Amino acid sequence: NFTVVGVGSAPINTSISNSNGFTGVVTIGYMGAITKDFLLGIGAEYSPIAGQKANYSGSVLGTSLGNGQYNKENSYNIFLSPATPIGTDGLLYGKVGYTGATVKDTFGSSSTNTNYTGYSLGLGYKQIITGGLYGFGEFNYMSYGNQTASSTGTVAGYTVTSSVTSNANAYNLLVGLGYKF
Numbered sequence: 001n002f003t004v005v006g007v008g009s010a011p012i013n014t015s016i017s018n019s020n021g022f023t024g025v026v027t028i029g030y031m032g033a034i035t036k037d038f039l040l041g042i043g044a045e046y047s048p049i050a051g052q053k054a055n056y057s058g059s060v061l062g063t064s065l066g067n068g069q070y071n072k073e074n075s076y077n078i079f080l081s082p083a084t085p086i087g088t089d090g091l092l093y094g095k096v097g098y099t100g101a102t103v104k105d106t107f108g109s110s111s112t113n114t115n116y117t118g119y120s121l122g123l124g125y126k127q128i129i130t131g132g133l134y135g136f137g138e139f140n141y142m143s144y145g146n147q148t149a150s151s152t153g154t155v156a157g158y159t160v161t162s163s164v165t166s167n168a169n170a171y172n173l174l175v176g177l178g179y180k181f
Contacts (some may be wrong), residue, residue: 023174068106071104
């Protein structure tokens with residue numbers, strides 16, 4: 001909302017495009033057998049690669065506030081991973097975790113970073129190729145909670161406040177190689 005104290009308020013209308021692009025993830029983890037058919041792992045992932053920039057625009061009562069861009073700067077995920085063996089060299093696994101990401105918002109000559117946190121869910125498969133070398137494929141969903149940014153200023157002698165609440169969801173498909181020590 002955009003509010004002029006003593007005068008009134010109006011909603012801020014936004015239009016936001018999706019940000020798509022390449023992701024790279026570094027993962028470390030440990031998996032141990034609970035029974036012969038059930039393993040439980042714990043791990044952490046970090047993605048230092050900034051995402052592709054996407055555009056957004058805003059308006060109040062039909063008057064444009066301008067255009068900006070946003071992109072993911074980096075992200076992390078800390079997870080538990082239940083798994084079950086498939087044959088002698090395969091592993092089907094799930095992931096449930098706590099995730100966070102920093103999103104950079106550039107509007108005109110200013111920029112701000114917002115830290116989002118939430119939960120993650122994933123499903124994947126690993127296949128031993130030779131020795132400790134394995135190939136894997138997995139799909140992950142991340143849901144980040146609401147973040148509210150508020151600001152206050154003075155325009156023509158009036159106190160003006162604005163409040164914007166945003167959230168984010170992300171998906172990724174990872175295919176790669178790993179090594180089991």
